Amino acid sequence: MEHPENSDEYKGLAVNSGVVSPGSINPYFQSRRKSRPTLSVQDYVDGIVKGNVTVLSQAVTLVESLKPEHQAIAQEVIEKCLPYTGNSVRIGISGVPGAGKSTSIDAFGLHVLKDGGKLAVLAIDPSSERTKGSILGDKTRMERLAVHPKAFIRPSPAAGSLGGVARKTRETIVLCEAAGFDKIFVETVGVGQSETAVHSMVDFFLLIQLAGTGDELQGIKRGIMEMADGIIINKADGDNITKAEQAASSFRNALHLFPPSESGWTPQVLTYSGFYEIGIKEVWDMVWSYMDFVKKNGYFQYRRNEQAKYWMYETINESLKNGFYHDPEISALLKNYEQEVLAGQQTSFTAARRLLELYRKN
């Protein structure tokens, strides 16, 4: 795997500035030349803790690397960064393509940066290889954030298993927090399983919707609405205001029928316009009042702890499964066993038992 930010072009960038130079584009997309990391673990940690965004960006690339030697450095860097982390609010932002996520994030980012602090915008999109163009596009659509001195935008790690991609994003959160980013947005595309992963690493899950024709949720996977701490209907401007309000009212009715959320918080439904910047403040007043609410009732820390445990157990379970399903003998037999189960020649349980016996014998 290449590490283009270590290339000569990359090194030509202003490494010592605390922030990305205005107008600079993530060099990850600019160069493909092979090179090696030249910084030591301590260099990375020092750079990150000082808020050097170029060093941060290099460290994130190590996190994303599949090379074992890069992973080894990355893990050490992350571990040494841990004492500097946790001081942020993490917000998941989801919505189907076309809902206006990038424009909204641009407006939201500008809004939350008005009060100071620094914002990192990350993404989880396991399909990113196929849609690389659009993700780069996303970034250029966040026109003002892309050049904001206090913002750091990082596209989704390259495609891979959802677990792998999510893990990298979660580790990137650690690095960003150590670099002093106190607001983290994690964007996801709203049509797949990524939402569960994002939900497992953020404090607040914001779902962007559009007013539709009564089938607002057609594009949204089952279960996503139940994760939302806030649903916001975009494009509530001009002729569209009434429709947006009607959609909001439908969502409110639907949410009313859901069981109460674990946090004790009642999900809110608001309308806004990302493009015309109407209602942005109200959206963020909601998010901040949620943060107050869950910090007071203890749920904020409780959920962070649960998430930390979740990722430990999830990583273990994934690794156990990978060991089994990538075993050459097992993977050669698996489809046959599955066929026999489907043909009623053996039960699901017998097939499982026989495969496990084989695996354990090896």
Added chain:
Amino acid sequence: MEHPENSDEYKGLAVNSGVVSPGSINPYFQSRRKSRPTLSVQDYVDGIVKGNVTVLSQAVTLVESLKPEHQAIAQEVIEKCLPYTGNSVRIGISGVPGAGKSTSIDAFGLHVLKDGGKLAVLAIDPSSERTKGSILGDKTRMERLAVHPKAFIRPSPAAGSLGGVARKTRETIVLCEAAGFDKIFVETVGVGQSETAVHSMVDFFLLIQLAGTGDELQGIKRGIMEMADGIIINKADGDNITKAEQAASSFRNALHLFPPSESGWTPQVLTYSGFYEIGIKEVWDMVWSYMDFVKKNGYFQYRRNEQAKYWMYETINESLKNGFYHDPEISALLKNYEQEVLAGQQTSFTAARRLLELYRKN
């Protein structure tokens, strides 16, 4: 583990009748004396395929047994029964305690048996050890089914892990189908994870609800409503009819906002009264029209195949996890590692990696 149905009292029962003697109570609950299975695998299979309910009941007890020698026989019996299975409709019935499940199942059972065939009523309740009384009570509350010559009622397997209990119920379905039961109800309590397990073994998932005060779903776990193919509001009788209709209309609005189900079926909401037997036919007309719909569009077989695969992979995954978490060295260290993760001394991922390295070294 005891096998009371092999005791002398049990053997005194009419073993040759194709059905349970009217008025007989499941002997599982009557005797605690120790004894051994005396039938051969072929005896079990022959008895089951002939529809001998006493043999069926003995075989189910083997399925539920934790003894390896019983499990070995059980698995052979199940495998030999496989060619006779699959010819049933399987309906999951869920609802919170107090929703009137037993009374409803009694009425539903009588209704579906009017057209002939045989009905097995099974249950999944991993908490059954604690509530043994109420499950036995449930059975006696199914007054008419309990003495119906074409009905077989079997309480939940004894408490254990959800996976274990669910697996036993799924294996019991195989045996019941081989014994000619063409309608299978699988009951669950509506407050936990059991619904996912039931959903993974039935063709139709029926959710019993009560009209409430706008917080109808307070007792229902998140995600359960999205599994329902039909929601039925019980106790729509007398003064309660208007309230029940209002609840139905709320649920319809809520369901309207859900994404479409994979089957293409739109979940229906009906009101009925289990006790006064109002609207029972309509509930079952809905179930049968679902069956027609999914048999025509191919989803019925597709889902059964997916379920067979699900249980194979689920069993493998559970077993891999059990191997890890029950490893003495791992389980001794796990809590410490978890504490270090929570204290920010290592990341979730590092903790996972270290534990896995340890496990694989052993």
